[in-house]
Amino acid sequence: MSFNQLAQMGKMSVPYLDLDAHHAHRKSEFLAAIERVIDSGAFAGGAEVERFEEDFAVYCQSRYSMGVGSGTEALALALAAFGIGHGDEVITVSMSFIATAEAISAVGAKPVFVDIDETTFCLDPKQLEKALTSATKAIIPVHLFGQCADMNPINAFAQAHDLIVIEDAAQAHGAEYHGARAGSMGDAGCFSFYPGKNLGAFGEAGAVTTDREDIGERIQMLRDHGQTRKYYHDEIGSNGRMDGIQAAVLAIKLRSLDEGNRLRRNCAALYDEALRGIDSLKLPTSQRAEEHVRHIYPIRTTERSAVISAFQKANIGFGIHYPVPIHLQKAYAYLGYKVGDFPISEQCAEEFLSLPMYPELTSEQVRSVVETLEAVFS
Ligand SMILES: Cc1ncc(COP(=O)(O)O)c(C=O)c1O
CATH class of the missing domain: 3.90.1150.10 (Aspartate Aminotransferase, domain 1)
Incomplete structure (x- = not known):
């Protein structure tokens, strides 16, 4: 039984999370948006997704945002878009949800862990040097619990060693670092819209943000079976598209x-x-x-x-x-x-x-x- 159900039955005085309370006052707005998607027939990708992508890119101070199927998928697609795969190493933290490492494994690369900083609970930039090898291609700092990792020294290290930085911003929608939004500071930012997140969908969803047009285009292609034209596949991609219903719901929730x-x-x-x-x-x-x-x-x-x-x-x-x-x-x-x-x-x-x-x-x-x-x- 979920915390919400227990709370409703009066068995839990304080639930860990209360999605009912979060949704109740906007239920009719959500239902109208879902009805709009049903009427349009745009269930996978489509106009609602494009509209949400535009809004979310603006919110994240990024040029592009691509809606995908989950946060895990966002990370794997971002890594793949930068060409990271077999034989490559990606430095990240051990204190995170396992999806951060799973995405690295999913593209065939090797996760190399470093410890966190005890005050921020995020990647400790001082640990990067000893994790670096000739196979290191990228760093994934995780903005854990809603606070951004110390991005200035991380980006400086990445620049000095020609590494890609992919922010795991799955827990940090709207968080900032000296005024810069989570997802706008690395080469790409990855978000989860799992229902319990600060910005949560009505199911699984995620997004990648980036300022790089080439990476945005590659993610659009990879999330759609590697095709740029229906049934013409330039690369081996996957089904990583965002649902129209999730996009319609997220667009409403983004406003608050x-x-x-x-x-x-x-x-x-x-x-x-x-x-x-x-x-x-x-x-x-x-x-x-x-x-x-x-x-x-x-x-x-x-x-x-x-x-x-x-x-x-x-x-x-x-x-x-x-x-x-x-x-x-x-x-x-x-x-x-x-x-x-x-x-x-x-x-x-x-x-x-x-x-x-x-x-x-x-x-x-x-x-x-x-x-x-x-x-x-x-
Ligand atoms: C830090 C972190 N990274 C990645 C993910 C994966 O996101 P999703 O569950 O949408 O695949 C999560 C979700 O819980 C997360 O907390």
Whole structure:
């Protein structure tokens, strides 16, 4: 049973995520948009997708945006568009959702992991040098939890070594780094519109942003079976198109993304203020609070099991992002990494606990999460 269903049944006082609350007041607008797609018959690609792509490119301060089937696909298509494949290495972080590494593997390249910075939870640029080899072709910094990675030193390193930078902005719609939008700072930016994201579809969807016309055109071709003309295939591509219905829904939601991000920042500020006094908790920090879009609010605690028990008793939802860093996942055992290789990622994996976070989270709900935590640590 989902958190939403439990919440509806009154069994969960604070769900981890509340998509019902997020959608309820705009249901008729969504239904009208879906009806428009049904009437047009443009279910895969088409005018709604093109319209959303234009809006999203403007929002991300990028020249082009290409709608695709998911965030994982966005990353794989971006890598493929830059010609990255067998024999190439791509540096990324071990503390991310596995999709970041899966996309590298999907194009036949090898993920090479580095540790995160303990304050931002994003790629630590100081770790890049020792991960660099003659096979390195690209870096994928992940804007984890809604905060941008430290892009200036990452881009400087990439430039010095002739590497491509692909931002994994799946958790960072609207986040900024010294005024530059997530997705506009690397050679390409990749977004997920999985329903629980800050900008979420009604199913699977993703997008790639770029300023490079040639890369935009290549992604358009690769996502459509490598064809530029129907049934004439210049390259081996795949089916990576965005659905018309997802585009129509996303175009509506994009209009309120900034407001949603602002409300998330308010919730984070309430947590910050109320939890500051609990010495045994480490709270997430932001480099510049107004640029963080608070997709996830992860506290760190060595008493995670006790907190989880208390949350379960109080019917409070939670998440763990992520319990096992990618270098220690069974799927990547063949790479030969071992415990101790990335100590910050490993420590965080043991201590992270994500608190409920969504724009509609009320101050009473925050209070109830805080009181439960206070009771555990009193
Ligand atoms: C950091 C990160 N990268 C990539 C992805 C993959 O996106 P999708 O689930 O849309 O394939 C996600 C989604 O959860 C993510 O959080």
